[in-house]
Amino acid sequence: MLTQLRLTTTKYGAITLTNLQNQLAYIWDALGRAVFIILIMFIFVQLWTAVYQSQNTTEIAGLTLANTIWYFLIAEVMELGKIRHDTRITEEVRDGSIAYTLVRPYNYLAYHFFNGLAEGGVKMVLIFALGLPLVLYYAGSPTLTWAHLPLVLLVMGLAVLLDFFVLSIIGLLAFVTEDTFSFRLIYQKLVFILGGLMIPLDFLPDWLQGTARVLPFNLTTYAPAKLFVAFEWFQFRQIVGLQLLWLFIFGAVLLWQYRVMTQRLAINGG
Amino acid sequence: MRRLLFELSFLKALFVVNLSSAMEYRASFITQIVGMLINNGIYFVFWLLFFDRFGSVRGYQIDDIYLLFAIVTLGFGLAFLFAGNAGANLAYLVAQGRLDYYLVFPRPLLPHVIFSRMIVSTMGDIVFGFVAFLFTGRFHPIEILFFLLSSVLVALLLTAFGVIAGSLAFFMGNAQYASQQITNSLLTFSMYPNVLFSGLARTLLYTLIPAAFVGAIPVQIVQGRDGVLLLGLAGFVLLLWLIATAVFSLGLRRYESGSAININV
Numbered sequence: 294m295l296t297q298l299r300l301t302t303t304k305y306g307a308i309t310l311t312n313l314q315n316q317l318a319y320i321w322d323a324l325g326r327a328v329f330i331i332l333i334m335f336i337f338v339q340l341w342t343a344v345y346q347s348q349n350t351t352e353i354a355g356l357t358l359a360n361t362i363w364y365f366l367i368a369e370v371m372e373l374g375k376i377r378h379d380t381r382i383t384e385e386v387r388d389g390s391i392a393y394t395l396v397r398p399y400n401y402l403a404y405h406f407f408n409g410l411a412e413g414g415v416k417m418v419l420i421f422a423l424g425l426p427l428v429l430y431y432a433g434s435p436t437l438t439w440a441h442l443p444l445v446l447l448v449m450g451l452a453v454l455l456d457f458f459v460l461s462i463i464g465l466l467a468f469v470t471e472d473t474f475s476f477r478l479i480y481q482k483l484v485f486i487l488g489g490l491m492i493p494l495d496f497l498p499d500w501l502q503g504t505a506r507v508l509p510f511n512l513t514t515y516a517p518a519k520l521f522v523a524f525e526w527f528q529f530r531q532i533v534g535l536q537l538l539w540l541f542i543f544g545a546v547l548l549w550q551y552r553v554m555t556q557r558l559a560i561n562g563g
Numbered sequence: 564m565r566r567l568l569f570e571l572s573f574l575k576a577l578f579v580v581n582l583s584s585a586m587e588y589r590a591s592f593i594t595q596i597v598g599m600l601i602n603n604g605i606y607f608v609f610w611l612l613f614f615d616r617f618g619s620v621r622g623y624q625i626d627d628i629y630l631l632f633a634i635v636t637l638g639f640g641l642a643f644l645f646a647g648n649a650g651a652n653l654a655y656l657v658a659q660g661r662l663d664y665y666l667v668f669p670r671p672l673l674p675h676v677i678f679s680r681m682i683v684s685t686m687g688d689i690v691f692g693f694v695a696f697l698f699t700g701r702f703h704p705i706e707i708l709f710f711l712l713s714s715v716l717v718a719l720l721l722t723a724f725g726v727i728a729g730s731l732a733f734f735m736g737n738a739q740y741a742s743q744q745i746t747n748s749l750l751t752f753s754m755y756p757n758v759l760f761s762g763l764a765r766t767l768l769y770t771l772i773p774a775a776f777v778g779a780i781p782v783q784i785v786q787g788r789d790g791v792l793l794l795g796l797a798g799f800v801l802l803l804w805l806i807a808t809a810v811f812s813l814g815l816r817r818y819e820s821g822s823a824i825n826i827n828v
Contacts, residue, residue, distance in 0.1 A: 336755055344620055347620050
């Protein structure tokens with residue numbers, strides 16, 4: 294049992310490490326792609342500074358301007374660092390190469406997760422590092438205490454896993470629909486508004502806020518960003534509870550879908 | 564004049580071929596257009612929620628956003644529906660040595676290259692532009708005329724800027740990401756109220772990244788029914804095209820043919 298666990302850990306650890314080496318070999322390329330965050334953050338800073346000035350207030354829904362600026366940096370880190378494996382699954386289904394990857398001695402979805410962790414991790418670090426100077430200049434240091442940091446990191450980890458489940462479901466839909474572009478786009482855009490990427494949920498009107506808080510979209514982006522800037526034990530417990538609930542629901546759907554879809558797989562020729 | 568008409572008929576033929584090719588994959592064609600409508604719609608929803616919550620920001624209101632979105636999305640849609648190879652795609656073609664294919668044809672190189680591709684999703688932008696204009700409630704004939712003219716000028720401006728950004732590949736080698744980032748910067752800045760920016764950032768928006776000429780100035784033209792400003796915008800577009808043509812021609816002298824065998828489908 295323990296030997297099996299050690300072997301499994303070594304195998305998936307090696308997958309992550311190999312892709313990490315790949316990512317680091319092309320670090321300048323990744324840096325070039327991530328540099329856009331500076332522009333995004335600059336625009337957000339200008340926009341929200343203007344909002345706080347025009348409202349003539351230091352706090353909106355419990356968030357100061359500095360909180361809001363930090364919120365957007367963390368929300369962008371979560372969004373831009375996501376594992377984008379769904380497009381790869383779609384491509385593999387469309388070109389038939391999934392027939393070769395499925396017979397390899399690893400779990401197909403676990404491979405994508407551990408492979409994507411390296412890429413996502415590098416992107417998250419780069420985006421944070423590039424956005425940090427601007428945020429420090431306009432908002433100063435974050436208010437998060439060291440004691441709360443591991444708890445926020447836990448929520449971030451669950452957020453990455455939850456997003457992975459949703460994108461896996463979207464990717465596997467290629468078995469039925471062949472093209473998954475529109476599903477991905479709709480999910481992404483729901484995260485923009487109901488996930489709090491463009492506007493914190495606290496700023497939404499009450500009728501929309503209540504719905505948005507129980508839906509899974511906010512748990513991938515808003516939740517870690519909000520806890521980072523204004524940690525509250527009650528909200529932390531609520532968020533982790535909802536994350537686990539949605540992980541269970543999407544996990545069950547994903548397992549069922551994976552079994553059904555792979556049974557539908559038809560391989561012609563060699 | 565006859566030469567110009569001849570070239571225009573060639574560009575029209577390219578457009579028809581691109582359109583037929585895109586429509587061959589009917590499901591993908593519709594998905595991309597609907598997808599872009601949803602994409603733009605979400606930004607629209609954001610601004611609706613934003614102004615509903617905060618009223619106005621530095622005098623900017625939701626009505627200004629309707630018009631801004633109408634002009635920018637229509638302009639962007641027109642630009643990349645016809646000239647889909649401007650911007651990052653041009654940089655890719657240059658870096659990969661794929662200009663060889665176009666160089667052997669007895670046609671002007673630049674229009675042939677940039678008009679050889681259609682970005683299907685931009686049809687969604689065009690539809691969205693007209694829908695957004697309906698929200699503005701500006702139905703005076705002059706306002707409609709100025710809206711259409713401004714959008715066409717914005718399309719020409721975005722294409723010229725795309726040519727400049729794509730031509731960077733002649734000087735930098737692999738400039739695909741750089742040109743993509745530059746083009747995205749222009750578009751992103753133009754979609755936000757320019758009253759947000761001041762100092763150096765504002766100066767940049769009127770010079771190096773001319774986002775003000777894509778968003779704020781066309782909005783002013785329609786709102787103020789300002790014909791003089793419209794002429795000014797046309798003058799700027801002309802200047803930008805002169806620069807774009809010069810940069811492309813200069814870059815072309817540095818172009819090195821690719822040895823890879825490419826097949827254009």
